[in-house]
Amino acid sequence: MSTPCVPGSVAHSFSGHSTARVVAFLKGTHNARRSLAPSSVGTAALKCPTRARATRRRGQVATPAVAPARTDAAVVSVQPGTGSAVDGSGSGAAAAAAGRLEAALAALLSVGGAASTLQVTEGPFGRGLFVTSPAAAGQPLFSMPDVNTLIVPDPENDPYSSSDDEDPVVDAAAGAAAAGLAGRDQGQGGPAVGLGLGPAAVQAEAAGLNWREERDSDLEGGQRSYLDRWQRHHGLRLPAWLQGFLGDADTLPAPARLALWLMWLRRQVQVPANGGGGAATAAAAVPGLEELEAEEGRGVPFWRAYVRCLPPPELVTCLAVFSEAEAALLQVPAYKRQWSRTRANLSRLLDSVNAAAAAEAAGGTAATAAAGGYSHSGHSYSLDELCYCYSMAISRCFHLPGRMLLVALADMANHQPLWQASAYPWWHWQEPAAAAAGAAASLTEAADAGFSTLGCFQFRAVRPLAAGDEVCICYSEGANDEQLFDYGFVRQANPYDRLDLSDGAEGLDPDADADAGAVLTGPAGQHQLCWPALVAAAGFWARAEDPASDSSGGGSHDAIDAGSVDGPHAAGLSAAEEQSLLLPRSVGGGDNGSSSGLREMIANVAAIVSSAATAAVDADAEAAERLRQQRRRSALLSLPHTAYDTAALRRWGLARAASAAEELRRGLAARVAAQLASQQNRQRRGAAAAAPASGGLLEAAAAAELAAVDALAARVAGLAAGLGSSLADDEAVWEVLTEPAGAARQARAAAVASGSAMASAAAAAQLSAATAADSGARGRLGAAFQSLFGGGSTGSGSSIAIVQQAPVAATALSAAELLAAAAQHDSARGRTALLARLEYKRLLDEAADVLRTYRQVVAEAAAPRRLPAAVRF
C-alpha cells in the first residue's frame, strides 16, 4: 500500500513533494538502466522511474465528512479466511494454522500496544483492522517501534534531494495544522511530527536516523547504523549479500530491497515457502534463540509472527504473482506487457541475488560461523518466492521522507478513498530513555542497553471512531492499472481511472495538447474547446504529473477530499454517487497556468449542470438523479453527452446546460475570425493572396478537428480489438461469479458436480432467469435513458445505441462455455483479472462514446444551419 505512509504513503500527505514512489521500477521499457545485468551482484543496474500518481496536497490529511467505509461491492480482492489458508492439509492442520495465526496476531497487537483497542477480523474488503472501543479524533490506535519495522532508504522519495527549499518540518506542521491535528500530541510523551522532521530529528542524529544529514553526506551510513541496531535488537545477523543489496539505494528501488529483506526473513523463520513453489529451507539456528523466544517483540518469534500474518500466496492478487496462465486471463495488452516486464526484471534480480548468496555461502561460511553468527543456507531462492515478497512489499509498504518501510500490523489496514478513510499514519518521535533522563550515556549506548526506540509508527483516528469501525487508510487514488499492479485490486467505476491513449499513438502530446494547445483564448476571450482537452478532461490520458500534487492547485477535488463538497454525504454512497461528486483530477487542480482556462471552463460548466440538475430535481427528481449518476465522469458534463441530452435539457427548459456546445461553436468561429484577421493582416502587407471565405475556414477548422478525433477513435477501436473476448461474455461470466442471489452459482455447482448436459442446461436456464431478474441493476443506464428520451428512441453513435447494444444475458456464450469460462476465473486472481478486463473495456467504451459525442457536436457546430430544430443553439 502506498499511501502517505500508507501502504505507500506517508509522503503523499506530508512531504508535499511529488510522491516519487518507486513502485513502478519494473514497468519501464525505454530506459536501459532498468535492465538488470545477470552478472551484476548487489549493484544491479535496476532503476526505478517515478510513476505518475495521484498525489495529495501538502500536509493534507483526510478529514472526511462522510460516514466510514461502506462498500457497494466495488472491489474484488482477497477472500474471507485469508489468514487460515497457510496450511491446507486437512482440517486438523487448518485448525492448527488458524491457531498459529491467531497467536501471531495477538503477539503483533501486543507489541504495537493495541491489544485492547484493535482487532483483526474479516470485513467488507477481506481481512482488516477494526477498533474494539471508541477512539477520539487524533488518538493513536497503536504504536509500532521503529526497530520492529523494516526500513530502507528511498532516495526517490527524499524531500531533501529536491531542488526547492521547502522545510519539511514546516510542511509537516502546516499539514497537521491544516488538518486540525496540531496539539493533539500533548501528553503523549514526546514530540510528534507528521512524518516530516521535527525537533526529535535532532535527537535522532546520534543514532543514525537523521535524514537531513544523510542527504548531504552518507545516506548509507544512516542505514548501516539502523541495521546495526536492528540486528542487535533481534539477534539476527544479516548476511553480507543482503546488506549489499539493502544498501544499493542508487540502483535498486526501495520495494525491491524490502522484498529481498522479507524473502530472507521468511527463510529465517522457517515459514514454508509454499508461495515460492519450493520446499522450505531450514534456517540456520540463531545463537541464544531460546532467550529471545522469551522476550516479546524480538528476534525470530516476532518476525515469525509477522510472516504468519501475511496473506498466503494463493490469495495474493498483485500483478507480479500472476502465473502465465493467469496473466493470459487479463487480455489487456498493456497489463500483460507490464506483467511480463515485471517477471523478467524480477527474474534477473533473482539471478543476482542467488549468485551473491551462493558466493557468500561458499566463501564466507567459516568466517560467519567463527564470528558466532549463523551460516547462511538455502540461498537458492525461487522466482515465485521473490514475486510474492515483492508483492508484499509493494502492497504493504509505507513512505517516510527518504525512507520506505514495512510495518507489522499497520499493514493490515485496508484502503478507502481519502474522504472515507478513518485513520492516518503518523511518525511519533520518542526521546530515547537516556536523553530523557539526562543521563550521560550516548544515545547509541542507551539504545543498546534498553533497545529503546527513536520513533514509533502509528495510526491515528481521523475522526471519532465507534467500536466496530474499520481502520481504513487511503493508499493512493490511482488508475486501475496502478491499483492492480500495486495492490491487486481494481475499483469498479474508479473515478481516477485513466486510459493512456497516447501510448503508441504517434505525434500526440497529451500534456502539451491538454494544457496549451487545447484551450486557446480567442480574440473575444472565448475559451475554445477541442478534442485533446475534452479527452483529457474525461480522464483518458495518464499524465506525467498529476497536477493535484501541487499545493497551488485549487480545484474542487480539494474541497471534496476535505469533505466539504456539497452533496449527499449520507453513509453508504454508491460508487456512482461518489463519482458524481468528483471532478476529474486531470483538470481539477492544475499547477500550470495555461490550463486554468480549461479548469475554469470545466468548473463553470459543472456548476451550470449542477444547478441544472438541481432545477431538474424539482421537476423530475428521479430522472435528473439518474442522469447525474450516469455521467461517470463529471468532465463529461462539459458537453451535453449527446444531442439527445441537449434536446432533453432544452425540453426541461435547461438550455444553459448546452452552453458548452455553444461555446465550442463560438470557439470555432473565433478561431476562424483570428485566422481571417491574420490573413487580412498579411494581405494588407501584401504577403498573401486573397483570404478564403469564412465559411470555408470554419469548415476547414472543423474538418481538422474531426480528423484528429477520428485518429483517436481509431486508436480506441484498436485497443478494443486487442481484447480477446467480448464485453457480453465477460459480463455474463462476472454475473455467474458474483450473482448475489446465488441461484446461478448453485446451478453451476450442481452442473459441475453432476457433469450432465441436462444439469448444464438447467444451469443455463437458471442463469438466464437470474440475469433477467438482475437486469434492473445492470440495465440502469438503459432504463434511465429510456425514461428520459422515450422508450423507442435510439440514435446512431449515441449513448442510447450503446446501451441497447450492451449485453443483458448470457446469450453470447453457450451454457457450457459460460460455465467453463466461469470456472477458469474462479480464483482470487482469476476474478481480479476478469474485473480488470471489464473495467478496461468500460473505459474504452466511454472513450469511444466521448469521441463520438464530440465529433457529433463539432460537426453540428460547424454546420449550424443543418442542425435539427431540437438541438439548434
Ligand SMILES: C[S@@+](CC[C@H](N)C(=O)[O-])C[C@H]1O[C@@H](n2cnc3c(N)ncnc32)[C@H](O)[C@@H]1O
Ligand atoms: C496492506 S494489505 C491490507 C490487509 C489485507 N487485507 C490482509 O488481509 O492482509 C493490502 C491488501 O489488502 C487488500 N485490500 C485492501 N484494501 C482493499 C480494498 N478497498 N478493496 C479490495 N482489496 C483491498 C488488497 O489485497 C491489498 O493488496
